[in-house]
Amino acid sequence: MHTAAAHATKLELTKSQIVIAPQTAGLFRANSVTTFNAGAEIYAPGDKAGTFYHVEFGAVRIHRLLSDGRRQVIAFHLAGETFGFEADRTHSFFAEAIAPTGLRAINRAANDQALPELLSLALRGMLRAQEHIMMIGRQTAVERIAGFLVDMAERQGGLEHFDIPMTRLDIADYLGLTIETVSRVFAKLRAAGLIKLRSIRCIEIKKHEALRSLCA
Numbered sequence: 001m002h003t004a005a006a007h008a009t010k011l012e013l014t015k016s017q018i019v020i021a022p023q024t025a026g027l028f029r030a031n032s033v034t035t036f037n038a039g040a041e042i043y044a045p046g047d048k049a050g051t052f053y054h055v056e057f058g059a060v061r062i063h064r065l066l067s068d069g070r071r072q073v074i075a076f077h078l079a080g081e082t083f084g085f086e087a088d089r090t091h092s093f094f095a096e097a098i099a100p101t102g103l104r105a106i107n108r109a110a111n112d113q114a115l116p117e118l119l120s121l122a123l124r125g126m127l128r129a130q131e132h133i134m135m136i137g138r139q140t141a142v143e144r145i146a147g148f149l150v151d152m153a154e155r156q157g158g159l160e161h162f163d164i165p166m167t168r169l170d171i172a173d174y175l176g177l178t179i180e181t182v183s184r185v186f187a188k189l190r191a192a193g194l195i196k197l198r199s200i201r202c203i204e205i206k207k208h209e210a211l212r213s214l215c216a
Contacts, residue, residue, distance in 0.1 A: 031104045036097035043095050049086035051105050055079050058101025059165040063173065064093050073174035076166060078155055099165045144175045145185045147215035149195065153205055161196075161204035 033056050036042060042053065042060065053060075055077050062075040062083065074093055077083045086092065148171065156162040164171075168186075172179045189195045194211045196204040205211055 031106060033102040033104055036101045036103065038097055038099050038101075040097045040101075041094065042097065042103070043084075043091045045090075045092055045094065047091045049084070049089055049091050051107050052082055052084040053095075053103040053105050054082045056102040056104055059098040060101060060103075061096050061098050061166065061170060062093050063096070071173050073170055076170075076174065078165075081155075098170065141175075141177050141181045141185050142188065143215050144177065145171070145182065145189070146194075146211050148175060149189075149203060149205065150208075150212050150215060152203075153208075160208075161198060161202060163201050164203055165201065 036058070043049075045064070057079050059079070060077040060083060061073055062077070063071050063073045065071055075083070076098070083095065084091075152164055153159060153162055166174075168182045169179050171177075172182045175182070186195070186197065189211070190197055194205070194207045194214075196206055198204055
């Protein structure tokens with residue numbers, strides 16, 4: 001686990017170095033919004049790739065099914081984020097709406113002329129994947145969940161309280177934990193005064209630096 005985390009730190013890109021090209025934003029605005037109900041499939045392994053999706057509202061879960069039937073969640077995408085990049089011409093994972101979700105799509109041109117404008121978005125996705133490796137490479141469940149909560153807060157503007165659209169089971173499958181462990185750690189963080197559960201989906205971070213120190 002620590003080896004994977006160490007390798008992840010070698011990525012030299014930073015968020016401040018990744019700039020979304022204005023041309024790309026315009027391409028997304030030019031397309032209409034398609035809505036998906038909670039649980040609806042956006043694409044599946046083997047489906048033709050080449051379309052990228054910008055999340056206008058809601059949230060998306062990327063996952064795969066293991067040979068023993070278990071589910072492994074690879075990523076979550078929130079409002080303002082883009083997904084659907086593939087190295088091949090077909091998708092390798094499932095993409096599903098977690099909640100009612102609106103997506104704008106842009107198709108990759110046959111001559112790949114759109115790629116320069118979309119490169120920064122693809123790099124952002126690579127950086128997010130590296131950060132996920134670092135998160136699940138941490139030893140304890142408390143470290144993983146503290147890192148997850150800090151990440152969710154930062155991706156939603158650094159707010160003191162924010163919604164997590166995914167279920168506890170989603171979080172467990174994302175962090176390599178059991179749902180019981182996730183619930184137990186949430187309760188432990190709440191008892192320590194680090195977070196407050198405003199509702200089952202709304203989290204308030206009471207002591208941001210203390211929470212961050214758990215996953216440093």
